[in-house]
Amino acid sequence: MTKETIKAGAWGIAVTVALAVLIIVGSRNLAHFDAALVAYTFATLFAAFGITYRYAMWLQRPPTALYWKRGWQVFLRPQYLARNIATWFKRVTGDMALNHFIARRGALRWSAHMLIMWGCIIAIAITFPLVYGWIHFETLPNDTEWYRAYLFGFPTFAFPIHSLMGFLIFHGLVWASFLVIAGVMLAMRRRMRDHGAAAVQQFAEDFLPIILLFAISVTGLMLTASYTWMRGYAYDFLAILHAITVIFTLLWLPFGKFFHIFQRPAQLGVSFYKDIGALEDHAHCRRCGEAFASRMHVEDLIEVERKLGFRYEMANEAGHYQWICPRCRRAMLALAQGRMWRGESQI
Amino acid sequence: MAVPSHLEFFVDPNRCIGCKACVQACSECDTHKGYPMIHLEYIDRAHSVQTVPVICMHCDQPTCAEVCPADAIKRTGDGVVQSARKPRCIACNNCVIACPFGVPKMETGFKLMMKCDMCYDRSSAGLKPMCAAVCPSGALFYGTREQIEQSRPRSQAVKKFQFGGQTITTKVNMMTPKVASAEYLDVTAAMDEQTIGKEITFNILDAASGY
Secondary structure, three states, rough: OOOOHHHHHHHHHHHHHHHHHHHHHHOOOOOOOHHHHHHHHHHHHHHHHHHHHHHHHHHHHHHHHHHHHHHHHHHHHHHHHHHHEEEEEEHHHHHHHHHHHHHHHHHHHHHHHHHHHHHHHHHHHHHHHHOOOOOOEEEEEEEEEEEEEEEEEEEEEEEOOHHHHHHHHHHHHHHHHHHHHHHHHHHHHHHHHOOOHHOOHHHHHHHHHHHHHHHHHHOOOOHHHHHHHHOOOHHOOOOOOOOHHHHHHHHOOOOOOOHHHHHOHHHHHHHHHHHHHHHHOEOOOOOOOOOOHHHHHHHHHHHEEEEOOOOOOOOOOOOOOHHOHHHHHHHHHHHHHHHHHHHHHOO | OOOOOEHHHEOHHOOOOOOOOOHHHHHOHHHHHOOOOOEEEEEEOOOOEEEEEEEEEEEEEOEEEEEEEEOOOOOOOOOOOOOOOOOOOOOOHHHHHHOOOOOOOOHHHOOOOOOOOOOOOHHOOOOHHHHHHHHOOOOOEEOHHHHHHHHHHOOEEEEEEEEEEEEEEEEEEEEEEEEHOOOOOOOOHOOOOOOOOOOOOOOOOHHOOOO
């Protein structure tokens, strides 16, 4: 085993143990833990280990490690901190919550992503705390028509069971599944009709995630249909079928496309790195003299390339090929080729 | 589907006439609709009309993919380096600055790196990439090795490039003179090279007469 895998494994175990402790503490020594949901609990614990392990391995790649460190350094620089915090809120809202950058890629893609993302967020916000016993409901001692919600065992708001609010709360997963199914339909439509997507898509990477989300949503709705309109017909079978779809998805989280949920926030760190880089020293091309990137970025990239084993060092005054701008690199390619032909014509 | 192994890409910048047909055609590719990924570069516009079309050379060990912190750039089994995977790319610009050929483009609004993928929707179906399909001068040629050897007997295809101390091998070929018997093209050796035509003067002003 390499040093990296041991480190990642240790992080995985630490996070898994921490989550297990939080489940025990948050459910008041399992007093509010529903034993029927134990399979879901173990699936989330496995997912926590897998995600943390992969994340830790990812963070140890030379480029990721460097930009992770730099992202935090530039974000926390005292002279930029206030501005960075304000920008952070703006970007979390615009890029993360509203997916503005996906909207620019296309309305269909944005609609699909927003529906799936918010459907999943609502479903996760409801199911995970319920499975862990962090949230439970009790009838009021003096009125069995009212429920009170408890968070980590602490009483919060109460509401009448047969009310609009009760209806909305108890059917939270139904609303979430409506969003996910609509998003999955749009995503599937794009994948089946878009020639560009068809050329590069793969079953495991692109179709399986949306099939899994569809399966979870439909089997979940079937449970609701069974107990609402069919007097619990085939409920046990449907419950097992739903559990299988959910558990498979949880186990798949660290491996497939869903891992981007955990990687994507790195975009925020990168945006601050670029912001601060633009305010500070620029790198000037050592061939044409034009500014083409931040000096910090070029120096960091040279360090990353050396760690990766690339040897772009140049013997002349340029020092390193990284100090040549992309435009000059393209020009040099043609000039190098033309130089050879000119040599040939002189023979 | 994969790109057929008997079909290869051959680039000969010396033949480029700067017509930009490749740029227009490139933007019709379904994998990056409306956004041309080819670079049609003037070498030194003030002195010459020399141009160079630059497509992705599809390196065997792509620097862009290696330096990507998000692990978003993948090379398919047929040797084509694909555009960054949309869910993963975090728009850091590393690939743009690191590529030795200066190929990737950053679409800032999309927060996405996009690059030439050899028109994968076409080439994986056995068709020519858009740019090679329309290039009138043969600067961009896509076909079999036999075809290029037959049509350009004075040329030799090279797929090895030198950048300082780094050797990069690629899937795409660059045409060089056969007589040179070059194993590789030394790109950084052209650091101080001037564009063709820069030495041409019109002798309107005679330095000896004091002008």
